[in-house]
Amino acid sequence: xxxxxxxxxxxxxxxxxxxxxxxxxxxxxxxxxxxxxxxxxxxxxxxxxxxxxxxxxxxxxxxxxxxxxxxxxxxxxxxxxxxxxxxxxxxxxxx
Amino acid sequence: xxxxxxxxxxxxxxxxxxxxxxxxxxxxxxxxxxxxxxxxxxxxxxxxxxxxxxxxxxxxxxxxxxxxxxxxxxxxxxxxxxxxxxxxx
Numbered sequence: 001x002x003x004x005x006x007x008x009x010x011x012x013x014x015x016x017x018x019x020x021x022x023x024x025x026x027x028x029x030x031x032x033x034x035x036x037x038x039x040x041x042x043x044x045x046x047x048x049x050x051x052x053x054x055x056x057x058x059x060x061x062x063x064x065x066x067x068x069x070x071x072x073x074x075x076x077x078x079x080x081x082x083x084x085x086x087x088x089x090x091x092x093x094x095x
Numbered sequence: 096x097x098x099x100x101x102x103x104x105x106x107x108x109x110x111x112x113x114x115x116x117x118x119x120x121x122x123x124x125x126x127x128x129x130x131x132x133x134x135x136x137x138x139x140x141x142x143x144x145x146x147x148x149x150x151x152x153x154x155x156x157x158x159x160x161x162x163x164x165x166x167x168x169x170x171x172x173x174x175x176x177x178x179x180x181x182x183x184x
Contacts, residue, residue: 008108009108009109009111009112009115010107010108010111012115013111013114013115016115024178024179025136025178027134027178027179029179034118034122035115035118035119035122036115036119037115037116037119037152038112038115038116038119039116039119039150039151039152040151040152040174042119042152044118044119044122053183054183054184055181055182055183056122056125056126056181056182056183056184057179057180057181058122058179058180058181059178059179060174060175060177060178060179062175063178063179084184085118085121085122085124085125085184086121
């Protein structure tokens with residue numbers, strides 16, 4: 001079992017909205033942390049692409065060897081991440 | 096007392112846990128029906144349409160799984176065989 005899976009919610013939360021480099025099974029992944037699933041310890045990274053679209057990568061918690069913080073997001077990045085997949089767009093159903 | 100000043104660590108942890116989990120479930124919801132690329136152990140890359148997962152995220156139910164030996168109409172991927180998955184929402 002990896003060190004990452006042994007962390008708790010408060011420790012995982014510290015990485016949220018930060019730019020990180022994750023090493024898992026000798027492979028490297030980079031992106032902004034959207035969340036870490038407290039059940040599986042899976043990390044979800046978001047990358048903003050040049051054409052305005054997004055790429056979302058989930059990394060299985062069990063395979064994570066290290067997570068290195070590369071930078072803090074500015075308010076705009078944070079805003080984009082906060083609203084990503086949020087329930088806001090469901091308002092239309094609550095008539 | 097002052098609200099939040101003496102909030103027990105346990106309840107703060109529970110709140111954070113709930114918010115992390117909710118965001119994770121929403122990311123899975125956004126993935127339903129998407130074409131997902133899976134990086135498996137042994138360097139194998141496969142793509143499939145994501146359908147569902149179980150509560151503890153132990154299996155991914157997918158369709159149109161494209162493997163090096165052909166297309167599987169429906170399949171269950173064990174998460175223990177997966178390193179990572181990527182999709183474009």
